[in-house]
Amino acid sequence: MRTRKETKQSLDEEGKKSIEEKGEDMFPFGFGYQPWLIQLHGRKKDTQNFMNPYNNCIEEKKIRQFKGKLYLGCFGEWLLLTDESTTETYFLHLTLNSNLTVHLPPFNRKLFEFFGRCVVSDSPTSPECMVTFVGRRSNAILYCRPNMDTKWIKVSLPTDLEQNCCFTGQVIRCKEKIYAIHHCGNTHALRVVAINESSLLMEDSTWTIINMPETVNDYNWHHLVASGEDIFLVSVLTSPYRGNPTNYTIHLLETSDLSWKRVKSIGGCVFFLSGIHNAALPASLAGLQHDCIFVVNVKAEGIYRICMQDQTVSLSSPLNRPKHKIRKLFWVMPTRPWEKKHRNLNNLPHCIGTNKGHSTYFHKEEKKEERCKVDISRPWADMPIELVELLLPRLSLFDCLRLQSICKAWNSLSHHVQKAQVYPWLMYTENDSCLWRLFDPVYKNEYSIDMKWLGIGDDLTFHYSKDGWVLTSTKDYNSLFIVNPLKREYFSLPNFNSRRYVDKDLSFSSAFSSAPTSPDCVVVILEITLECVLQISTWSPGEEKWNTMSFHDEFDTILPCKPVFSRGEFYWYRRGGELLVLNPYKKTRQVLEVKAPIMLKPSKRVMECHLVDSGEDLITVFRGRTTDPMRIFKLDRINMVWKKLHDMGGVTLFLDRRTTLATSCLEKLCRNQIYISGFSDINHRKRSAFYSLETKEYHPKKHCNLKAPMNCIWIEPNLMTMPNNSKAFCTNQNWSGINEPNLTS
Template sequence: MGVSECEDLFPSIVSHQPRLMRLPGEPKYEQEFIDPYNHCTVNRKIPHLKGKLCVGCFEDWLLLADEFTKEIFFLHRTLDPKLKVHLPSLCVEYFKCLRGCVVSSSPLSRECLVTFVGNGEFLRGENIILYCRPKRDARWTKLSLSIHSEAFHEFTGQVVRFKGKIYALHGIPIAYRVVVINEDSLLKGHCTWTVVLLPITNHCKHHLVVSCDDMFLVSVTDRFQRQGFPASCIVHRVEISYHTWKRVESIGGCAFFLGRMQSSALPPSQEGAECDCIYIANTYFKKGIYKICLQDQTVSLSFLMKWPERRSQLFWLMPIRVHHSWRRKHEIFSFTHPIGTDKSDTTHVQEEEKKEEKCKVDISRQWADMPIELVELLLPRLYLIDCLRLPSVCKAWNTLANLIQDAKVYPWFLRTTNDKSCLWNLFDPVYRKECSIDMKWLGFSQDISFQFSKDGWVLVLKEDKYLFLINPFTRECIGLPEKDRRKSFAMSFSSSPTNLDCIVLVISYVGRHLLEISTWRPGEDEWDNIYFNYLYNFLVPFNPVFIGGEFYCFCRKGKLLV
């Protein structure tokens, strides 16, 4: 079958966007390609993949194996039979023990080195390396590594190649170290290796990802280990020179795609990729694609997959290498005539040079010269504290409005100190930063308790009877009529008190079977009270939630008070 006949078997979108490729364990099923962005699937029947096991996806090549014929070979993604590179066959025992694989270069190169790490039931306690050069070697070379003699201390299958060294996660069921193998030593018939301990091991699934000139360790925490649901992730960048780990909050705007055996990365310029997002192909009870956004540490199930076959394989199929098209463009722009130079080309170059001169930044200009419209565009991208400091840069920026509303704000943790101080402490769980606000005009913090917060405002109770609505950033304060906290059950308010339709709600006990619901609106001097009978222990002690013009309160036995 020729190339032109095979090109339509792979979905055309795969060439420039990532897809999760599912290879069924049975030949009768079709191959499935899943879009992590648009949540759609495309089914194909590809004869070249029928009944084959996928060992790995390496850029434009698939490493396939036939469990029955013991044939193992590389196949180009064009599915051209001419671009098929055979490797030495493997025995049955090795098929059972292989865990992960890395390739040093293109399989068409004579210098290409294919390396497997593995272990198995018949190799309990033994860790092996299996390698060969497809264009040179007629058989595989096996080396044993005496890393640990105890059972369950094996390679996990997560292995990457980075700057001439092979990094393989080690330790089952939870990896706690990385075995670093010198690739050059394998070509000399022996193996030199070192062990690097991981920075975190408890209840984490680790993934090694190579992105541009860096290597990252992504540790996905699993709060519900049996269900396999990802809760959050911690990212470390590997300092290669010293083999140390540095925790980072961002992955440089890239997108990571994590799989059971392999993980890949896409640059920020790739079409459709979301910045600082990690996609995980989960194969536990809730099979699907989970997306973790590092900017706000949110976890979402973007696609739910269903299939009954136990032998189904999942691999991320990444886009065709971007540098191919870049190289062609570079060759076009660097083309020169053999005799002389075309005047039109000279004119074009001069115009480009003039454009570059106009784009040069004059660092001597004042901040006040920046248009207010541009400054307002920066507000949603600034950290809240930086947003509050923005007007102090220059007088022209003092006219900016809605600083807090437009800032990039996440829920913060607010607390007071137990000592005799007037400080309120704010902790940002996303950026892991803490700041303090001096509230001397309100008195000691130990006499204050927080009841409810919404839209930047906090309902504060002082000395168990004085109620205030306070905005800790703008220092605005609105006093409310007195209320006895000893009888109050729950407190809440609907919206910012600067809105005329704001309602403050307080639920109190006034008798054994009598409940008081008090409401207050801005501008009123006293509470409006409503009384009704209730059953003992009827309500659950949670603050009411306001939505759609109504307050909702939990009740016993699964009931809801509206």
């Protein structure tokens, strides 16, 4: 006689077998009421993955109509698919009803490879429907009317646009016009071609050229998005090794004069970008926070979520490492009104109310830990001041800021803030704010510092930090200065004529040897031109201009890592993995034959490398995907070889693509850890993210929703330079009975 468990398993297997035989597997719960990302697997696998951006859930379903198909676009309740084998192209209704399928004229397989995305003017069942494909690496357009034409009609661009130019395949439709990104091969410039849809039916077509904003030509990915009657251009810069987004810009097209205006909001909407078909959805319909962008990148780990409000990027949902094309990943937008019964209140961080366009979020209430009852029979004032002085080096800055509020007797403590125990902080900026955030990953406290005194605004970029000083620039990279946010001091550098040839975040790298108040300070900037010429510029305090040296055939179009100053010289990797050494005082340069322990080819897009100075040792760190362990090596200067490290002897690293710091940590829990520039934000309480050399794992283990600020850098706070009564900090913590420090006036 079978047990209840065995009976249940038997019924489950029979039900699963019945579904497989009939092909009746249904869409996941909530399909049609929220956005979903569908991952096709081609002919080799019968199932598909449905990814939920709300709760990072991936469900595997079997939809027979999706097997062996490539995705061309989603238009309302219709999917435009093509067969991977026969290139048969047709519209499939989301009800999967075969009677509603609308077939298109036969598509030549060879011709299909040269055409990218498409737009549809109306419902496929309408006689006015027009399907338009824009070329990819070509200068032509294909269109047809499914209910009228029996073949595809090809339209070529005018002759004055055909000189080494081609479409990139990116296209949208807005107000009966088609907008497509066009690439000029001679100047490597991008532009947008606007085409009147009705003119395609006539011999005299109307074309309008819209120049791109100059600031976006250096970005990797460009997405045109139509949101209502507005047209947005989203440019996303990704890491050449790991493929994760590192920066972005958004421009709005002014239809009056066809010019682009940079914006910091997308009108309370949510953008869904997949590379094939982009969509915009009001945040109230999506049930998500407004001004967010979801980007699908198959060369990275999955779906990334860019939050414009706090300028952070996070991995929203991982992908099952697809080996296929981007045409097998696509977004499906909601087609039915959002109903309350379809909200899963246990899993989804949906908004429950709005106030002037801003969403309010709810979270599960966490159980409060019972506080230990402490019986204090004697007042704190009875503690000898000498004993309190001994405790100061063991206290965090947060505790030292609260110290004088404990009792009046402790107000006589001298330099209590300077004696606090501090480790590197993650400094980052948010949108439309002159407050710079300072996150302490060890003690998990956060501070804010007012930078209005700088008088430059919030549109800044951090490049390098050392001894509490940060090399900063404006967005155009021409205005450079070194600022100490704690001392409220800064040094302006001479104007730097930046060469805008390739991606700035990839070809522009900088560092300095010591604080600018030191006479030995040297600032070095490495920049690569399009011709792969390395420009080395140096500057020291007192000089009125930059000293520049040029070297040929040293690099590709990117720099493998940031330079680091160690033992009086700057070190960085060459293209082939050798170490380049620059002596800024003797103006000499040499190449060390020691090779990098891991190949540095960016085409692999697997590992990013870092060089770190840990006192007497030069360390290199290689970081891959979140599922791969970090690899750490130390340079043996005697034998000139890299030796792998399994233990760092109590040293803690703070890793970032701009600056990596090494420090000895007194806290035992922080030793042999590598902190990364990210944190989890649960109930507005930040938790640090790190990699442990002992467990060989990342913490937290789930990297989904781990936020990484776009513009951030590790900084070593030098509290000895601060006045004792400084009130530069505003803690983001609230406590009862203690006066919170105010911002600097």
